Amino acid sequence: MENGCLNSVVRVALPVPLPRSFDYLAPVDISVADIGRLVRVPFASGEKIGVILALPDLAAVDPARLKPLGPVLREVPALPADWLALVQFAARYYHHPLGEAVAVALPPGLRGAELMDDRSADPWLMLNEAGRAALASPGRASRVRALAEHLIAGEQPRSALVEAFGAAAVREARQRGWVDEAPSCAKADLSDAPTLNDEQTAAVEAVWSAAERFSPFLLHGITGSGKTEVYLRLIERALAAGKQALLLVPEIGLTPQLEARVAARFPRARRVALHSGATDGARCRGFIAALDGSADIVIGTRLSVFSPLPRLGLILIDEEHDASYKQQDGLRYSARDLAVWRAQQAGVPIVLGSATPSLETWQAAQSGRYRMLRLERRAAAAAPPTVRLIDTRRIKLKDGLSPPMEAAISARIERGEQSLIFLNRRGYAPVLACPACNWVSDCDHCSAHRVFHLSERILRCHHCGTEAPVPRACPQCGNQDLHGFGRGTQRVEEYLAARFPHARILRADRDSIKTPAHWAALRHAIEAGEADILVGTQMLAKGHDFPKLTLVGVIGADASLFAADYRAPERLFQQLMQVGGRAGRAGLAGEVLIQTEFPEHPLFDALRRQDFDGFANAQLEERAQAHFPPCGAQAVLRAEAPEVAQAIDFLNMAREAAEPYADAVRLYDAVPMRLVRRARLERAQLVIEADTRGALQQLLAHWVPLLHAMKSPRALRWHVDVDPIDL
Ligand SMILES: Nc1ncnc2c1ncn2[C@@H]1O[C@H](COP(=O)(O)OP(=O)(O)OP(=O)(O)O)[C@@H](O)[C@H]1O
Numbered sequence: 001m002e003n004g005c006l007n008s009v010v011r012v013a014l015p016v017p018l019p020r021s022f023d024y025l026a027p028v029d030i031s032v033a034d035i036g037r038l039v040r041v042p043f044a045s046g047e048k049i050g051v052i053l054a055l056p057d058l059a060a061v062d063p064a065r066l067k068p069l070g071p072v073l074r075e076v077p078a079l080p081a082d083w084l085a086l087v088q089f090a091a092r093y094y095h096h097p098l099g100e101a102v103a104v105a106l107p108p109g110l111r112g113a114e115l116m117d118d119r120s121a122d123p124w125l126m127l128n129e130a131g132r133a134a135l136a137s138p139g140r141a142s143r144v145r146a147l148a149e150h151l152i153a154g155e156q157p158r159s160a161l162v163e164a165f166g167a168a169a170v171r172e173a174r175q176r177g178w179v180d181e182a183p184s185c186a187k188a189d190l191s192d193a194p195t196l197n198d199e200q201t202a203a204v205e206a207v208w209s210a211a212e213r214f215s216p217f218l219l220h221g222i223t224g225s226g227k228t229e230v231y232l233r234l235i236e237r238a239l240a241a242g243k244q245a246l247l248l249v250p251e252i253g254l255t256p257q258l259e260a261r262v263a264a265r266f267p268r269a270r271r272v273a274l275h276s277g278a279t280d281g282a283r284c285r286g287f288i289a290a291l292d293g294s295a296d297i298v299i300g301t302r303l304s305v306f307s308p309l310p311r312l313g314l315i316l317i318d319e320e321h322d323a324s325y326k327q328q329d330g331l332r333y334s335a336r337d338l339a340v341w342r343a344q345q346a347g348v349p350i351v352l353g354s355a356t357p358s359l360e361t362w363q364a365a366q367s368g369r370y371r372m373l374r375l376e377r378r379a380a381a382a383a384p385p386t387v388r389l390i391d392t393r394r395i396k397l398k399d400g401l402s403p404p405m406e407a408a409i410s411a412r413i414e415r416g417e418q419s420l421i422f423l424n425r426r427g428y429a430p431v432l433a434c435p436a437c438n439w440v441s442d443c444d445h446c447s448a449h450r451v452f453h454l455s456e457r458i459l460r461c462h463h464c465g466t467e468a469p470v471p472r473a474c475p476q477c478g479n480q481d482l483h484g485f486g487r488g489t490q491r492v493e494e495y496l497a498a499r500f501p502h503a504r505i506l507r508a509d510r511d512s513i514k515t516p517a518h519w520a521a522l523r524h525a526i527e528a529g530e531a532d533i534l535v536g537t538q539m540l541a542k543g544h545d546f547p548k549l550t551l552v553g554v555i556g557a558d559a560s561l562f563a564a565d566y567r568a569p570e571r572l573f574q575q576l577m578q579v580g581g582r583a584g585r586a587g588l589a590g591e592v593l594i595q596t597e598f599p600e601h602p603l604f605d606a607l608r609r610q611d612f613d614g615f616a617n618a619q620l621e622e623r624a625q626a627h628f629p630p631c632g633a634q635a636v637l638r639a640e641a642p643e644v645a646q647a648i649d650f651l652n653m654a655r656e657a658a659e660p661y662a663d664a665v666r667l668y669d670a671v672p673m674r675l676v677r678r679a680r681l682e683r684a685q686l687v688i689e690a691d692t693r694g695a696l697q698q699l700l701a702h703w704v705p706l707l708h709a710m711k712s713p714r715a716l717r718w719h720v721d722v723d724p725i726d727l
């Protein structure tokens with residue numbers, strides 16, 4: 001395509017939910033240098049900002065109908081080719097419209113020009129020549145003079161100057177032309193950094209010796225082993241080499257703590273924090289700072305995997321097993337998987353860190369595709385916590401708590417230590433189980449459990465769709481007291497308050513904590529020892545360092561021991577290891593108590609021995625036998641409609657359409673989902689499996705376009721989820 005050729009076509013990706021790109025008439029001054037630039041275009045009755053994808057020779061529609069392109073936003077650097085490739089790959093792999101992928105990848109409200117000023121919210125200011133000259137000549141003492149004198153020793157953040165000398169003095173110093181914004185400086189401040197132990201040093205060296213090429217690592221370190229310190233040292237290396245570092249973190253509450261640690265270590269580096277809680281403006285500024293190369297470190301949740309990073313030198317994924325890396329609507333991408341793709345494309349190292357890696361990553365490390373780095377000792381505390389099981393089969397629980405658990409809490413209160421009561425409250429589907437002989441309602445055809453549907457009095461396999469009546473007694477031992485799991489645990493906090501009237505109790509879950517500020521206040525209260533008992537869910541499980549916490553009590557764990565989802569044991573193990581890791585992080589010894597009716601379950605046994613390897617390998621073997629991921633690939637087609645029959649009909653039609661291409665894949669029956677009704681719609685799903693991702697992708701490439709073309713009731717919605725994490 002030559003430059004400036006009249007009547008040529010511009011192909012644009014627009015953030016709209018349509019499976020195609022859009023063509024516009026090119027202005028005379030368009031050139032290939034504009035590919036990847038943002039552009040304003042007329043769309044419907046309004047305007048949209050899109051991304052220029054290409055300058056094709058021929059339009060996809062009648063050229064006479066093309067509208068002229070709007071202004072190209074040349075003040076914003078063009079999105080680089082590797083960014084476009086990433087978004088195109090995501091759209092292709094997840095079989096999602098490119099425009100929607102672009103909409104996910106671009107920060108909302110991106111407009112261009114106005115973002116380019118006010119680069120940093122809190123710039124560092126330094127005394128310039130004029131300022132020095134002014135100080136050298138005599139003058140009356142004033143606040144602005146005091147400020148200038150203060151700056152002789154070195155630059156300071158504007159916020160600190162405002163605090164010390166007042167906003168008026170800072171403004172005047174700028175007006176008089178005495179100060180300039182200091183350029184950012186990526187140097188680490190190591191004054192508070194611990195000396196690395198041998199394992200940490202080995203990990204840092206291993207990664208950095210592979211710095212110039214794609215090299216994936218699993219950093220498998222027990223809780224408290226100093227993984228974060230390894231990340232910080234690697235970022236330091238990357239920055240010193242003039243590169244950008246991308247640090248992905250899970251969704252829940254963790255970001256502020258990690259952000260603070262990164263900020264303390266790299267006080268003068270240009271840091272960008274990207275998460276869905278940030279304002280649109282902040283996200284746009286962060287995105288642009290990443291794109292124009294001025295950002296040194298990008299920390300963010302899954303969406304930050306789409307940050308354009310022209311100087312990318314390192315990707316880190318903290319708690320890589322975390323479910324929040326998978327987007328659960330729209331473009332259902334896995335930020336972890338995309339990050340690996342990205343590292344490969346950019347030829348940089350990537351470190352996936354976890355105490356309890358996902359089986360996907362674990363398998364990759366076992367097979368040698370990823371290199372395994374181990375941190376097996378706690379960095380600061382003496383030893384990992386001891387894990388004990390409380391057999392609740394013969395104990396009467398009071399609002400979910402056993403006497404031994406109460407005694408343990410009581411002992412902590414007396415010693416002035418903290419306890420954390422962890423409620424496993426995920427809405428796992430109940431399966432039927434027998435506490436006497438450990439019988440579980442397994443499917444005869446699959447290695448999945450059948451789910452107990454109370455309303456219909458049936459057991460149904462959500463994998464293959466077969467059903468069975470609910471047995472009156474255990475088919476194995478005759479016990480009539482079969483349990484469905486998932487009983488409520490809400491009253492625990494109230495019960496604890498009544499049982500320990502003088503204890504200070506703090507609750508932390510998604511319902512009680514609405515804002516990041518609230519969460520931060522709560523954390524400070526815990527750290528300051530202003531609580532005796534913490535009651536919480538997931539939120540408290542991750543990454544926190546509470547020095548006085550020595551007891552972690554787990555209740556309600558059994559529900560996920562026998563959940564229908566084959567990933568439930570993996571998740572339970574991860575959660576319990578992680579929450580257990582909160583106990584005894586400083587000098588004090590930690591203890592984990594788990595209440596269960598299944599104390600012989602191998603999962604608990606592995607947990608007691610802190611044997612992640614054994615657990616993971618046993619799970620992998622089970623998955624291999626069942627051809628479940630990661631020993632096979634899955635996708636699921638879900639449909640929702642006012643009536644479940646409509647959804648099932650659609651899925652059956654879809655199934656038929658897939659059959660001609662289904663040589664290398666297994667198509668299961670359409671089944672109603674566990675939570676059939678949601679938001680007044682009824683949902684059903686169809687599982688597709690293949691032995692390899694390639695075979696699965698091949699089917700999807702044929703099939704998804706057929707789905708788009710298929711007739712369906714107006715109110716029916718469907719989507720494809722590739723590599724689903726919830727079935
Ligand atoms: N080499 C070291 N020497 C002394 N203390 C260290 C060292 N490395 C890390 N620490 C300290 O040990 C504690 C745990 O470290 P860090 O938070 O990095 O562990 P982690 O593996 O990321 O933990 P988790 O996965 O449980 O969140 C921190 O207080 C940290 O400052």
Ligand SMILES: [Zn+2]
Binds near residue numbers: 447463
């Ligand atoms: Zn089945």
